[in-house]
Amino acid sequence: MEKPQLHMLHTCPFCWKVRSIAEHLDIDYQKVQVNAMKTKKELKFAGDWGKVPVWTEVGGDIVVDSTPIMKHIDVTYNDGKLWETNDAGRRDEWMEWVDTKMSKATVPILYGGLFSALQTTIRVSKLEKFGFISKRLYAWAGFPIMWGFIARSRVKKDGRKPKQLWHDLLTEFTDSFNGEPYFGGAEPDMVDLAAFGYMRSISPFPQFKKLEDHENGMNWYQRVEASIQK
Ligand SMILES: N[C@@H](CCC(=O)N[C@@H](CS)C(=O)NCC(=O)O)C(=O)O
DSSP states (O other): OOSOEEEEOTTOHHHHHHHHHHHHTTOOOEEEEOBTTOHHHHTGGGTTOOSSOEEEOTTSOEEESHHHHHHHHHHHHHTTTTTOOSOHHHHHHHHHHIIIIIHHHHHHHHHSSHHHHHHHHHHHHHHSBOOHHHHHHHHHHHHHHIIIIIIHHHHHHHOSOHHHHHHHHHHHHHHTTTTSSBTTBSSOOHHHHHHHHHHHTTTTSGGGHHHHTOHHHHHHHHHHHHHHOO
16 A cells, blocks of 8 residues: 555545545545445454544554544644644534534435435435445435435424524634634634535535525635645
């Protein structure tokens, strides 16, 4: 192995978090897209975890779970500077907020309506690696499952329309910047990159349009995106 590897699913929000920090730090790594129906089997090498993302260093060290992977990458390739802060309480509180609130908002926006769920599963079936049959099965049998069993109860529990939920989260998040361009101040930090990763995971889908009219949120998103494509 010549480069570190990221085992991932293209549409997994947690993988987008890892991809965001790796790109922000300009790390030369290899993406390994796993088969969406065979995650457990293809990730056996990483023990019982059975999920993506999995990060493997050239020497063979394996790190699992998106936030620990982000911290590992920051320490290994960046002297821990993205996690460094003079207000650890604020950072930890908001990292937790991002990992609970934003992570839970991706399913409602993508699968919260019957048509929306169908659009999403068709797109997922095109973006992910599947077998010939499972690709078709997932696209057409997956959407009532995602909508009926998972998204509908989350939307109902929250009480807000998925678009409103995202707009409220973006308002709450950008209000915490204290007038600075990023959560991290003048430059993005790990919390920015984690939040950006969740939002970016929606970008391959048409529902991303629903987030684009949140002006402050979108301005911040584009600033982080520019920092990645520097
Ligand atoms: N807390 C984990 C969550 C990872 C996760 O749930 N990954 C999903 C894809 S979005 C997965 O691999 N699911 C496959 C499975 O559970 O079989 C993280 O932040 O990395």
